[in-house]
Amino acid sequence: MYPVAWAVVEKETTDSWKWFIGLLIKDLDINNEGAGWVFISDQQKGLLNSV
Structure with missing residues (x-):
């Protein structure tokens, strides 16, 4: 596991x-x-509504 992107x-x-994804x-x-593909995030504020 390694970071692919950040913003x-x-x-x-x-x-x-939504913009980031x-x-x-x-x-x-x-x-x-x-x-x-599997994406893992430890920062979920707003993420669940976006996917």
């Missing part, structure tokens, strides 16, 4: 998580609705 945002919200999907070229 600095003004506030941790659902919108900032969208960039992550694009940069990692994730297809098939993410089949085979």
